[in-house]
Amino acid sequence: MARIVASVNVSHVPAIGAAIDLGKTQQPYWAPVFKGFDFSRKWIADLKPDVIILVYNDHGSAFSLEIIPTFALGCAAEFPPADEGWGPRPVPVVKGHPELASHIGQSVILDEFDLTIVNKMDVDHGLTVPLSLMFGQPREWPCRIIPLPVNVVQYPPPTGNRCFQLGKALRKAVESYHEDLRVVIFGTGGMSHQLQGPRAGLINRSFDSNFLDKLVTDPVALTRIPFLEYVREAGSEAIELVMWLIARGALDAKVREVYRFYHVPTSNTALGHIILENLPKSGGAARKARAGGAKSRAARAPKARAAGKRRAA
Amino acid sequence: MSKAPPPGRPEEFDDIPGTTLFDMQRSRQGYHLNMFCMALMKPENRAEFKANEAAYLMKFPMTQEQRDAVLKRDWNRMIELGGNIYFLSKLFSSDGLSFQHVAALMTGSTQEQYAQMMIAGGRSVEGNRSKSDARSGRGAAARKTARKPGGKRRG
Numbered sequence: 001m002a003r004i005v006a007s008v009n010v011s012h013v014p015a016i017g018a019a020i021d022l023g024k025t026q027q028p029y030w031a032p033v034f035k036g037f038d039f040s041r042k043w044i045a046d047l048k049p050d051v052i053i054l055v056y057n058d059h060g061s062a063f064s065l066e067i068i069p070t071f072a073l074g075c076a077a078e079f080p081p082a083d084e085g086w087g088p089r090p091v092p093v094v095k096g097h098p099e100l101a102s103h104i105g106q107s108v109i110l111d112e113f114d115l116t117i118v119n120k121m122d123v124d125h126g127l128t129v130p131l132s133l134m135f136g137q138p139r140e141w142p143c144r145i146i147p148l149p150v151n152v153v154q155y156p157p158p159t160g161n162r163c164f165q166l167g168k169a170l171r172k173a174v175e176s177y178h179e180d181l182r183v184v185i186f187g188t189g190g191m192s193h194q195l196q197g198p199r200a201g202l203i204n205r206s207f208d209s210n211f212l213d214k215l216v217t218d219p220v221a222l223t224r225i226p227f228l229e230y231v232r233e234a235g236s237e238a239i240e241l242v243m244w245l246i247a248r249g250a251l252d253a254k255v256r257e258v259y260r261f262y263h264v265p266t267s268n269t270a271l272g273h274i275i276l277e278n279l280p281k282s283g284g285a286a287r288k289a290r291a292g293g294a295k296s297r298a299a300r301a302p303k304a305r306a307a308g309k310r311r312a313a
Numbered sequence: 314m315s316k317a318p319p320p321g322r323p324e325e326f327d328d329i330p331g332t333t334l335f336d337m338q339r340s341r342q343g344y345h346l347n348m349f350c351m352a353l354m355k356p357e358n359r360a361e362f363k364a365n366e367a368a369y370l371m372k373f374p375m376t377q378e379q380r381d382a383v384l385k386r387d388w389n390r391m392i393e394l395g396g397n398i399y400f401l402s403k404l405f406s407s408d409g410l411s412f413q414h415v416a417a418l419m420t421g422s423t424q425e426q427y428a429q430m431m432i433a434g435g436r437s438v439e440g441n442r443s444k445s446d447a448r449s450g451r452g453a454a455a456r457k458t459a460r461k462p463g464g465k466r467r468g
Contacts, residue, residue: 015411059399064351065344083354085406153399155336192435196398197389199331200416201427203435232329232442237398265431267413 002100002174002181006047006258006277007247008040009187009215010133012056014125015267017089020132033271036261037133040275043258044134049184051097051144053104053170054127055246056188058149059084061124069116070158071166073108074123074147075101082122091128091137097144100177104146107173113166123147130188133273150246152189152239161223163242167249174250187247189240191262192233193269202235203270208262211241212274216257219248237269252278330444331420335397343395345375346383350400359407388419 016033019025025034061082063069079094105117127147135142148170151157158166167185174183191211194202214222223245230239258275326334333339340347349370352358362369370380382390383404391401405415417427430436440446 015413018411059402060347060351060397061354065340065347065400083356085353085359085403086409087356153335153397154340155334194332194436195412195416196392196419197331197333198420199329199436199441200420201430201436202438202441203431204438205434207438228323228325228329231332231334233438236329236332236334264434267411268416268431270435 002051002177002179002183004053004171004174004183004185004250004278005049006275007185007187007251007255008044008130008134008273008275009244009247010130010273011190011266011269011271012126012129012188013266013269013271014084014129016271017091017125017129017132020137021090033263033266034133036263036271036273039259040134040261040273041136043275044184047184048182049143050181051100051146051183052131052186053146053148053174053183053250054130054186054188055148055150055243056126056130056186057152057240057243059124059126060153062118062121062149063151065154067116068151068154069118069149070151071113072116072118072121072147072149073101073105074118074121074149075105076119076121079121079123079127079145079147081128082124084124088122089125089128091132092140094123094127094131094141094145094147097146100144100174100179100181101146103177104170104173107176108166108169111169111172113169118147118149121147121149126188130186148246150243152242155227155239157227157239157242159223159227160225160242160245163245164219164223164249167246167251170246171250185247185250187244189243190234190238191241191270191272192235192238194235195237195268197236199235201268203264204234204238205264205270207234207238208270208272211244212260212262212272215244215248215274216255216276219245222248248276251276254279328444330441330446333392339395340397341395343379343397343400345373346379346391346394346396347400349373349375349383350396350403353403353407362407388415392419 019030024030061084074096075098076096077098079096081088081091105115109115131141191208192202192204194200211222227239230241255276256279258277261273263271322336322338326336353362366384370383379394382394388401392398402412414424417424420427
């Protein structure tokens with residue numbers, strides 16, 4: 001059967017995509033950001049997922065205001081990068097997994113989550129920046145990707161609890177799929193940031209730090225944060241963090257924190273990144289993949305102020 | 314404080330300083346402004362807009378106030394009139410501007426001041442949580458004790 005073995009949570013700041021595409025990753029402003037992903041790139045290369053379920057939000061690229069699905073599921077074979085006003089990013093076309101996506105749609109809808117099924121969709125920086133951070137600049141993305149866009153642009157967004165419960169339904173769907181697949185779920189966006197109005201530039205390090213801690217140990221507490229509190233405490237665009245709760249809901253109650261990285265600033269945003277794994281079960285996919293694989297020493301970016309910490313197994 | 318919110322729009326939505334919530338009412342108000350921005354995702358539309366901005370804007374049934382705000386690139390005004398930053402990003406991207414550049418403009422800082430503020434850790438949330446805090450000049454400390462402990466701690 002297929003299994004979700006880990007989650008990758010990461011901000012999806014568009015300026016990161018621009019820095020990669022324009023070859024600026026070694027500049028002093030950007031070098032610490034990319035160094036913060038040295039460990040993660042090695043980790044995912046060792047893990048070799050077959051499929052990524054990528055939870056992100058569309059930023060008015062595929063969905064205008066004509067149609068605003070709260071939760072959508074990309075079931076197409078391919079998803080081209082979107083033109084967001086400066087031409088499409090020079091990144092590979094995203095290859096979907098229509099069979100697994102259809103299975104997920106069927107299972108999750110019968111589980112009472114009324115997903116919107118999408119068979120044609122361009123994907124914007126919300127989806128492509130996390131892939132670039134984790135995989136660099138390959139000719140093809142190394143695995144299949146199922147996009148799962150969530151509306152967090154027009155309020156109200158779905159509640160944290162709804163997101164967390166959707167994660168559980170996704171897990172159930174994946175585990176009832178016939179083929180043996182190793183699946184990683186990405187929760188993207190955040191952390192604290194506000195892009196609009198006179199309060200733009202807001203960063204709340206203690207909110208972010210608490211969110212990262214609780215994501216590991218007590219995600220249910222996070223599901224009770226009302227959306228206005230995200231806005232008030234961490235900025236109007238920090239509400240993207242509810243998407244991290246979808247990824248968290250798809251994992252076991254008890255998980256292992258593999259890696260954490262936090263850096264301010266990335267353009268207007270606090271960049272947060274955390275990798276969580278289900279605890280190895282005997283013969284578990286994650287353990288098999290990691291045997292003789294990932295070193296247990298995280299590359300810690302010296303300028304990463306808050307975290308860069310990782311916990312031993 | 315505990316009176317029921319008016320139908321449609323909770324009072325709290327307007328209580329965060331310097332922040333506009335893009336809720337369903339604003340979305341309706343800004344529909345054509347935001348749809349104009351969406352049109353700029355196509356190169357041929359960008360070219361047509363650049364060739365004659367005022368004429369291109371007439372293709373969209375938005376208000377004249379909204380058109381004027383676009384022509385003046387008054388970003389705060391566009392947001393006030395129902396624009397959303399992610400849709401407006403299509404407009405400033407076609408102007409060759411970044412999110413950070415436009416954020417600085419919206420805060421009234423110079424590019425240099427804004428960049429320095431971000432490098433120094435960003436704008437603090439203290440004193441920026443509520444308009445009532447800002448008005449009374451109270452710091453966040455007073456407010457903090459009034460609020461139940463939520464997703465924040467470690468002051």
